Amino acid sequence: MQERKLNDQEEVRRKKLLELKTLGEDGYSSGGLTPNYSIEEVTSCPDNYLNKSLILGGRVLTVRGPFFVFKENNSKLQAYIDLKEESIKEIHQYFEKYVDIGDYVLVSGPLFTTHKGTLSIRVQQLKIISKALKPLPEKWAGIQSPELAVRNRVGNLILNEELFNKLTLRAQIISELRKYLSELGYLEFETPILHKIPGGASARPFKTHHNTLKEDLYLRIAPELYLKRLIVSGWTKVYEIGKSFRNEGVDNFHNPEFSSIEIYSTYLGLEKTMELTEKLIQHLLNKFLVGEREIKRFERKAMWELVKEKTELDFYSNPPTLSEAIQKANELGIELTEEEKKSLSRIYEKFFEELISEKLDYPTFVYGFSSECSPLAKEDKSNNFFSKRFELYIGGKEIANGFAEQNDPFVQEEQFKKQIASESEFELKLDYDYLSALEYGLPPTGGVGIGLDRLIMFLLDSKSIKEVISFPYLKG
Numbered sequence: 001m002q003e004r005k006l007n008d009q010e011e012v013r014r015k016k017l018l019e020l021k022t023l024g025e026d027g028y029s030s031g032g033l034t035p036n037y038s039i040e041e042v043t044s045c046p047d048n049y050l051n052k053s054l055i056l057g058g059r060v061l062t063v064r065g066p067f068f069v070f071k072e073n074n075s076k077l078q079a080y081i082d083l084k085e086e087s088i089k090e091i092h093q094y095f096e097k098y099v100d101i102g103d104y105v106l107v108s109g110p111l112f113t114t115h116k117g118t119l120s121i122r123v124q125q126l127k128i129i130s131k132a133l134k135p136l137p138e139k140w141a142g143i144q145s146p147e148l149a150v151r152n153r154v155g156n157l158i159l160n161e162e163l164f165n166k167l168t169l170r171a172q173i174i175s176e177l178r179k180y181l182s183e184l185g186y187l188e189f190e191t192p193i194l195h196k197i198p199g200g201a202s203a204r205p206f207k208t209h210h211n212t213l214k215e216d217l218y219l220r221i222a223p224e225l226y227l228k229r230l231i232v233s234g235w236t237k238v239y240e241i242g243k244s245f246r247n248e249g250v251d252n253f254h255n256p257e258f259s260s261i262e263i264y265s266t267y268l269g270l271e272k273t274m275e276l277t278e279k280l281i282q283h284l285l286n287k288f289l290v291g292e293r294e295i296k297r298f299e300r301k302a303m304w305e306l307v308k309e310k311t312e313l314d315f316y317s318n319p320p321t322l323s324e325a326i327q328k329a330n331e332l333g334i335e336l337t338e339e340e341k342k343s344l345s346r347i348y349e350k351f352f353e354e355l356i357s358e359k360l361d362y363p364t365f366v367y368g369f370s371s372e373c374s375p376l377a378k379e380d381k382s383n384n385f386f387s388k389r390f391e392l393y394i395g396g397k398e399i400a401n402g403f404a405e406q407n408d409p410f411v412q413e414e415q416f417k418k419q420i421a422s423e424s425e426f427e428l429k430l431d432y433d434y435l436s437a438l439e440y441g442l443p444p445t446g447g448v449g450i451g452l453d454r455l456i457m458f459l460l461d462s463k464s465i466k467e468v469i470s471f472p473y474l475k476g
Contacts, residue, residue, distance in 0.1 A: 009135045016098050017131045027131035030057075033106055040075040042111060046119050054121060055108045057129065059158065060101050061136075066092070067120075070105060074164045078120040079107050091126050102132030102158075150466055150474050163467065166460050170468055173288055173456055174241060177261060180283055186237040186263065191226035193219060193243070197429045200224035200376075202419070203246040204426045206256075219245035222449065224376065225434045227264050228405060232442050239263040241452070252464040253397060256473050259452040268446025270388045270404045274300070274365050277392060277400050277448050281363070281455065290461045295363060303352055303368035304386070310355040315348050316368075316383060322347075343422065345370035345385070360393035372422075375415035377403035392450075394458050402448035409438035 006014070020027045035057045042049045042056065056077065058070035066081045081092045099105065109124035137155040149156040157164055178188065196215070198205035200222030208217050223240050230238045241261045250256065268276065278298045285295050304316040311328050313320045320328070325347040329336050334354050340346040348370055360366070367390040371379045374387035388404035406412045413435050420428045456468045466472040 010133060013100055013131065013133050013135075016100070017133065020098055020128065020131065025128065027128055030106055030129045031127065033108075033125075033127065035106065038075070039070075039072040039077045043075050043077055043119060046111065046113075049111045051110050051112065053108065053110055055106060056121060057104065057106050059104050059132075060099060063099075063101060068095075068099075070107070074161055074168065078114075078118055079109075079123050080114070080120045081123045081126075088123065091123060095126060098128060099126075100132060100135070102134070102136045103128050104130035104132070150472060153471055166462065166467055167470055169288060169460060170456050173284060173459065174259075174452065176284065176287060177241065177280070180280060181239055181263065184237070186239050186265070187235060189227065189230055189235075189238050189240055190242070191220075191223045191230075191240055195220050197431045197433075199429075199431050199434070202423065202428075204248055206245050206247045221246060222260070223262050224447065224449065225431065227262055228442060228445065228447070229434070229437045231264055231266060231445050232437050232440050236266045237264075250473055250475070252466075253454060253457075255453065255465050255469060258465075260449050261452055262447065262449040264405070264445055264447040266443045266445050268404075269444070270367065270390060270402070270446065273402045273404070273446035273448050274367075274390055274392075276446075277402060277450070278363075278365075281392075281399075281450075284455070284459060288459045290459065293461075297363075298392070299362060299364040301364055301366050303348075303366050305368075306356045306366070307348060307351045311351055313351075315385070319344070319385065339422070343372060345372035349373050357393060357398070358396040361396055363392065363394045365390050365392050371415075372418065374403065375419045376406055376412075378406050378408075379411075394455075397454055397458075398451070399455050399458070400448055400450040402446065405442065405445040405447050407438065407442035407445060409435050412438060 017027045025031075033055060036055045037049065039056055039058055042054065056070075056072070058072035058077070060068055060070050061076065062069045066083055068079050069076050070079060081095060082088050083092055106127045106129050107121055107123055107125070109122045111119065111121055114120055136158060137152055149160070157167070181188070194208075194217045196217060198218040198221050200220070201224070203221045205221055206219040208219065209215070210217055222244050223242065227238055227240055239261060241259070243257050244260055245257050247256065248254065263276070265276070282295070282298075289295070302316075304314070308314050311332065313325065313328055322344050325344055326336065326341055329347060329350070332355070334350060336347065336350065340350055352366070368386050369377070369389040369391070371377070371384060371387040374389040377387040377389040380386040380388055390402050391398050392400035392402075406415065413430075416430050416435075420430060453465050453468055456462075457465060460468060462468050
């Protein structure tokens, strides 16, 4: 344990622990006694447990005379030490001398209702099973400050019921995702997190080094290329829920490590992949959406139509020249990088990012992304400037990204080479192993990646990604 100066409360609690040990208790053992019910079971159907002898465990939150409240998960129950009973006086002395707020205790006794109607357990046995050496944070100072709340995450989780509930719902949402996909015949796989070549998305990777093998490795940006290898290998419906990593900024919508689900199925075109995504998310909306919001349908919009409305440039039927697009960007006050000024596709998507994306509050599938900016997607044969790719926006944020997957190894190699040539911000490498796998034949496949953290933020009406991640990254 790290050495540090103890405050007065911490000193007192350690002394109490030493005294407990002189009584033959170590302060961290149940002595073979275990709960026969949970507090949640008892409080949700109290009539089934009245006057029954219960053994319950929980953390002491408040003490008021002969009463104390203890909590397990996010369920609370009052306990009562009856000072009129001679046999209970010893328990009361034990409680007063050794028990502090924050201690985890086991309590046994019958359930009853006080004359004020409060459900309570009448204490007949009490034992400290985990002595808290650190006091719980001051509620107003410790929880109301966002900075302190994240730095003292465990203390905050103990006291912050709303945060505790959100993370519980997060676990239930992910469990429901698995159940939903299993019923559709999808199999969950695990693919490598350490990659020899960063790929599957365009982002700055985290780099590490394998000392024994003497080679550089990268934390995965996305699992896409490995999941498509599984489709090549013969599975027809696969998915993965897991962490990906991007060495980029931290804000209310970004964390260096984030959770996503990627789903792939043979014979799903772009429209069918959108349908799968909509039905899956609508299922979660129906079960978990917090608040008075109601969402019954998802919009579908062509990016070229949205861009035309804002810029009067028709990229589909009468595409502008590069100089015309640059001039329009200048007129609209959109700053272009030197790299963007070389690419009509990049300017097209910059118009969307700057003028449109954040205004897509209602769930909207946007299709018609450029082929140049979508190297893993098939081209739209009716107009090869565009790809068979969509993104789903909810609340002005990208939630999902889906493709009709590029399965021609020759085209894929050319797309990779163009991507590498146009990328100046970070190093990209050609993934020959993936191209070799494609040569065995990837059947027509649709795929979608969904950012779980952002989706859960929307479902639970959260303003920051920190509210839906158990232990978010914090600088310093």
